[in-house]
Amino acid sequence: MEAAIKINSEASKWEIRQKVWDYIEAKNLANFPRPVHNRIPNFKGADHACAHVSNLEIFHRTNEVKVDPDKPLEGARLAVLQAGKTLLVPTPRLRTGLLNKIVPPQGASRQDLRMCSTSQGVKEYSVPIGLDAKITVDLVVVGSVAVSEKGYRIGKGEGYSDMEYAMMASVGAVEDPVVVSIVHDCQVMDIPENLIESHDLAVDYILTPTRVIETKCIHPKPRGIIWAKLDTDMLEKIPILKKLRSLERRAGKDVTLGAGGVGWKRSRGGAGQGGERGPRPRAEALRAGGDRHCVPGRHPLGAPRQRAEEHSEGARSRAAEAKLAGGTAQGLPGLQRRAGRGGRPAGPGGPVRKREECTGRAGQDSEGWQEKKRPARTATEPRRRERKPGLRLAPLRKHAPPPVCCRCFAVMTHRKGRG
Template sequence: MEPRAGVSKQDVRGQVWDCMEARNVADFPRPVHHRIPNFKAFKMARTIKVTPDAPQKMARTIKVTPDAPQKNARFLVLSSKKTLLVPTPRLRTGLFNKITPPPGATKDILRKCATSQGVRNYSTPVGLDSRVLVDLVVVGSVAVSEQGWRIGKGEGYADLEYAMMVSMGAVSQGTPVVTIVHDCQVVDIPETLLEEHDLTVDYILTPTRVITTGCERPKPTGIVWSKISCEMMGKMPVLRSLRCREERAGKDVTLRDTHRSPPGARAALSSVRSPRALPSLESGSVQREDVPSCAVYVGNLPRDARVSELKRALSARGAAPSRLTWQGPQRRAFLHYRDPAEARQAVSRLQGFCLGANTAKVALARQQGASGPAGGRAGEPHPDP
C-alpha cells in the first residue's frame, strides 16, 4: 500500500485500520481503530522461535509492550526462561515491571502470566536505579515500512519508553528493536514523517516473514523534553524523577509548555490566596503584608511541582500552614502560620524536607520591601536572627 502525496501519520494509520477491518484479519478487541491492532499470531510466534536471524535467540532480558498482539511474544520469553520486562500501563506507576512466574509454572500458567491480568498478578516493579540492561526491545505498531520507519497509535508511549530506557542506561544504539505486525501493516511510509523522537525498528516479524530492515537512522538518544507537556509530567512520577536527574546533570529539561500556565493553575492560585493579597509573579516582588514574621519560605521546589503535592507533603510532616502563597514559576512558596512560635516549629519539622527529587530550602521569612533589607533580592528569604 503506497501513501498518497501529502500524507500524514494519521492518514497512514487510517489506511491500515480500514484495511484490517475490510479484510477481516483483526482479532479482539475490535474495531481496531485507535489501537495497536490485534490479530491471530500463533504462526508468527512459531517463526520468532525457530528463525536463526531472530535476535531473541541471544537475548537474556527482553522488554515487550503490554499490547494484545505481543501476548505470544511475552509467553515465548517466559517459556524460554528469559527475563521479561513489561512497561507499566501509561507509565503512571513506573517504567518496568518484571514478570516472575511462580516456581514450577506450567505452560498454561505461563500463558496467564503473559496476559494483562498476569502482568498485574506476577510482577514486581523495576526502579530507575536497578541498572537493568535490556538486550532486546519488542514494540507494537500500527504501521511499519521495510526501511524500519514505524508509526504507533499516536500517543507516543513506545517512543517515550525507549527514550526513558536510554536515559537510565538500559539500552544503547546497538540494542535491537523488533515489531510484531500483520503483513498488511507493512506499508510504504515517507521518511519525512519521522521526527527526532520517533523510534525505528531493526526487525519486522509477520505471520509469513522476518524482515531485517537494515535501518541506519539513529534511534532517539534520550528524552526530548521540549516534546513533554506539564500534563504528562503530572501523570508520570517516573518521568519527573528522570527530569530531576537530568537537570542536576546540567541538561536542558525545558518542557513544551513551561512558559504557559498549566490547566488549573489560576484556580490553584486563587484557592490559596485572595487576588488582592497575591504577590506579583511578573516582577518577583513580595509586598510587606505577604511575608510576615510568622511566615516560612520554602524554595528549590521541583519545576513541575503542584500546590496539592506540597500541601500533602507538609501535612505529612505535621507542618500544615493556615495559609499558603504559591509561586510555582519561581519554584517557591510562603507558608503562613498563626504566630512566630508555630512558624519556628514548622521550620524545625521541615529540616531535610524533600519534594520529588529536590531537597527544599526552608527558612523563616520576615517582612521585606520590594528591594529587601541590606540589598537583598526581592522575594528571597531573610532568616530571622
Template sequence: MVDMLALRLCYPLTLINNNNYIYCRKTLSPLWNTKPRSYSFFKLEARNSKASFNEAAFEAERLTLDAEARQAMADSLQEDPKAWKWVIRKRIWDAMEANNFAQNPRPVHHRIPNFVSASVAADKMRELDVFRVAQCVKVNPDSPQKQVRYLTLSDGKKLLTPQPRLRTGFFSVIESNMLTSGTIKEACTSVGVAKYGRPIGLDEKIKVDLIVIGSVAVDPTTGARLGKGEGFAELEYGMLRYMGAIDDSTLVVTSVHDCQLVDDIPVEKLLIHDVPVDIICTPTQVIFTNTSIPKPQGIYWDKLSPEKLGQIRILRELKRRIELETGQKLPTGPSENLPPTAQRSRRG
C-alpha cells in the same frame, strides 16, 4: 501479617501500595523555585504477598482508570484529519476491520491492532538468532504481542514489560524461574504482570538484549514505524537509554500483519524521538530492514508536552532527578491535544 523494619519517618509523607510492596515516600516540596526536600523510598515486604493479591479488585481498578484516561483524552481531542501520520493509521485500521484481519479487542482503531495469525508471527520471531540468545527481552503490553511475552517466559528468559500507559508505574520484570507451567500464560496478561512481576525503578541495573515493539504501520524498506499516536514506545525507549539498559546496538523488532506493511512513511518527516525497527515479523515473512534511521538517544524534553508529562509520574520523577543533578531546569515542549485511545468492547 507484615514483616516491618522500624523506621523514623518525617512528615509529610505518602504511603504507596504498589502490588506486593508498600512504599513510604517523603513528600516533595511543591514549590519549583525552592530547594526540594530530599526523599527516599522504604520497602515493606509482605510475607504472603501472592495470597493478598486481589485479582478482581486489581482488574476492576485498572479498567476504571483506563476508561477515565480514555475519556479524558478523547474529550480533549481536536484531531487534524490532514496530519499525515493519522491518514496512514486510519487507512490501516479501516483495512484491517474491513478485511477481517483484526482480532479482539475490536475495533482496532486507536490501538496497536491485534491481528489474525499474530501467534504465527511470534513463532517466526522466536526463530531469530537474536531472540534465541537474548536473556532479557522488553516486550510491549499489547494484545498482538501476548504470544511473544509467552515465548519469552517459556524459553526461560527475563521479561521486561511496561505497565499500561506508564500511568501507575514504570516497568515490571518477570523472572521465568519464578513461574510454573500453569502460571506462565497468566503472567502474560495485565493482571499476571501485577501479580507475578517485580516493579523496578530508574536505578535498576538491567541489560535488555532485545526490544519488541508494537506497530500500526511499518515500512519494510526503511524501518520507519508508526505507533498508535500516544508516544509511549518512544518514552519507554528513551528511559531505557537513560538507565543504560540499551544502546544503539540493541535491536528493535516488531510483529505485524502483512497488510500493515506500507511504503509511504516519509522518513524526512519523522521526529527525532521516533523509534525505527530493525526486524519485522509477519505471519508470512521475516524482513531485515537494515534501517539507517538514527535511534533516539534519550528523552527529548523540548518535545515533551506538559500534558504528556502530567500523565506519567515516572517521567516527572526523572525530570526532577535530572534537574536536581544538573542544577538546571529542563525545557518543556509545546502544549498538545492528546489523541484518543480505543474504546474497549465488552466482548473483547
C-alpha cells in the same frame, strides 16, 4: 512484495492509521478486541508471527527482553518465558513506574506461563523495577499500526513506545538494542520519510505471519528524553518524568521544557505533530490569534463571566415575585419559559405554571390547564367518589394494572357490580 495499502506521499500519520484500521476491519483480519481503531490491531495469525522471535540470533544472546503489553504480542511474551529469560513489561501508561518484571510461580507449567503472558497475568505476576535497577535490555519488541521496510514505524498515536525507549536510554537500560515489531503483512507499507522525527523509534526487524524482514534502518534511535518536546502537562500525566528530570538536572543536562509540548504530547485519537485530524474550530481560533480555550460560541475558560444588567441585585427576586403573581419575568431570558413541546409560550399575557396549583402529573403540561385549588380532604370526609346503589368500591391498589374483561378483553373500570 507489493504493499496492500497504498499511501500518498502527502499523507499524515493520522491518515495512515485510519487507512490501516479501516482496511483490517473491512477485510476481517483481526481477532478480539474489535474494532481495531485506536488500538494496536490484534491481527489474525499473530501467534505465527510471534513464533519468529525465537528464531532471531539476538534472542539467544540476550537475557532480558522488553515486550509491550499489547494483545498481538502475547505469543512473544510466552516465548520469552518459555526460554527462561527475564520478561520486562512497561507499566500501563507509565502511571506508577517504567518497567515491571514478570515472575512466574515456582514450578510453573506451560499453562501457567501462558497465563503469565496474558494481560491479566501481567497484572498478577508483575514486580515493579526501580529506575536505579541495573538492567541491560538487548531486545525490544513493540507493536505497531504501520511499518515500512526502511524501518519507519507509526504507533497508535499516544507515543508511549517512543517515550518508554527514551526513558530506558536515559537511565542506561539500553545502549544499542535490536528493536522488533510484529505486524500483519498488510501493515507493511511505504511510509513517507518526512513524517519521521527525532523522537520516533525505528525498528530493525519486522515479523509477519509469512515473512521476517530485516530493515537495516539508518534512522538513529532516541538517546534519551528530548525535554524540549515535553511540557508541564505531560509531566503531570506521567509522574515518573519528574523524577527523571530531577536526576538529569543534577547531572548537568539541559531539561528545559518546550512551550507547546510538540512531539510526545498526543491524544488518543492521534492528535499531535504528524497526527492531525484536520482543521478544527479551536485550532482555527488559535491560529487567528485568539485564546486557546476560546472558540466561537464558547466562553473563555477561567475568565470571569460578566453579569448582565438585567441580572443585577434584586432582579431575580423581583422576577420570582412576578412569576408567582401570574406575570412574566421581562428582561430575564433565563427565567422565561420557552415555547416548545411540553411547554407554553412565555410572552406577555402567557400562562405561567404554578407548581403548587398543578393537578396533573409532574412534567406534564396541557394547554387547557386552569388555575384552581382542590380543597384538602379532612380526616372524617369520605373519599371523593360517588357510591351508587348496588355497586361496591373496589379496594385501591397502588400501581396495579386495570382489570380486563375475560370475554372481550376491554379494559374495565375500577367499579365492579354485584352478582
